[in-house]
Amino acid sequence: MPIDEGKLRAYLDHALSPEERALVEQQLIDLPEVQAVLDKLNRERHDVAPYLAAIGPSPHQEPEAGQAWGRFQTRMSGQSKSTKPNRLEERINNMVNQPFIKRYQPLIILFTVVAIIAIALSFAPVRTMASNLLRVFRVQSVQVVSVEKEDMEALRNNPNLERLIDQLEPQLDVAEDSEPEKVDSLDEAADKVEFRIAQITALPAEAGNPTITVLRQKVVQLQLDKALLEAVFEAAEIEVELPDSLNDEPVVITHPDTVEQTWHREGEKSLEFIQMPAPSIEYPDGLDLDELGVASLQLLGMSAEEAKALGATIDWANTMVLPVPNNGDVDVEEVVINGAKGLVFANPDSEDDRAAVSWTRDGMSYFLAGKYPAGEMVDIAKSVQ
């Protein structure tokens, strides 16, 4: 009869019932080889134990349940005396406000996060159809919506938003697991992706040769919770109707293959160019996202009238709403890049020149960031062919 190591280990840990224990002890008497296995298991257990014990709290780091309870009560009463930032505020800050460009770029992260924010806050819109097929929404343009500080406060205080983030965050992790692949040339990159790779034709003089990496396609499935989403809007006193299909069918975000080129100047990154096919989002049929788009604008702080007025100007079939905090950290302006609408991001108070440009054209999304003035960055973007 094979020796059951699992049972012997449980014996060592006193995790057997009296009957099972008796059986093992009989086995130890009858079969000397069982004792040898037991000794080996005991050694292995003792070898590892000190290492796992080492990561436990030391005496001065032991928990203090009484004090923890006091802090919890304070937190619940909203009068936190802790110097640590409120966790929801910290997470929203990290997601949107601090500075938001870091959160939203590169595009592979941009569209994941913006899609989540868009879905969580704005809901990528689609027209309702009496079809059983999933609707596909492909990002072709971005609508910037300025969000005032007090409206960010309101979002922070939305009791259901953290629960929603709790649900969505772990599902996003799938998107960031694999490593980018370095290649030696754009020709080599072209062999790995299924789109024509565009090139910057007017690089700054000192740019040199770029480092080129390819990030492979990722598919993220997000299972949303209809009741929770409704609760997010309800907490902001916004009425919106969601279909039951949200509970049954996931939202599927496809991050396509991405090519990234990075240039360095005096040992530091000076320019980065990222390109990929526009990401797509599939989501359940039955979602009236014209209505949802307008509701989401209200969640970002607009009045119902303002939201309706802006909503009517947006092509909800292919536009993603990008909330931008109006706190002076980032200037965002619209720009035209070779006939395509784009956005320029710059920090007006920066001591040196830094800017970023993003645009979408013919189904491709581009992002350019660099330590150059905004005007020069736009010129570089316009040289992309």
Added chain:
Amino acid sequence: MLTDAKLLTQLQAGDDASFELLFQRHYNRIYHILYRLLGNKADAEDVAQSVFLKLYQSPHWVRLQGDEANVAGWLYRVAVNMGYNTLRSQKRRQMRQERWGWLWPFSASTDPADISASNDLQTGVRQTLARMKPREAKLLVLRHSGLSYKELAVILEVAPGSIGSLLTRAERAFAQKYRLAYPEQE
């Protein structure tokens, strides 16, 4: 002494005193688990608070998820998941900071405290755990936080009889990976 199940029922009926009892009963264990995962007191306390906040705000979830009588198991599972999520968020922020911090001058980090203790051994252990299969790493952290086979079985959703062999496998995997990565620290 009131059971966890009884306290949960009372909490679901709006009795905050029951919640305090549950908090005091389970806080230390939750903190220990999170400390092992996160490596510092501040983060462990912060996430522990969030775990209990989740219970406070949504006590009905315990029942809905089938843990009708196992508040402890639910708390440990939530704690482990939140702990891992925190680690991943920290890693993402760190990666973004490394990746994009060059672009903006006001890149003063709001990242939380370093997830690795300064101690080399602790760093090595945590990094080894990070390289293991998540279930095996969780099993080791939970077992060495004092959870019984029965508790582990509930959290990991396996039969109690399989914990012994899972634990043996996990410890062997840890030992092998640690030796490979840190031969000089043995």
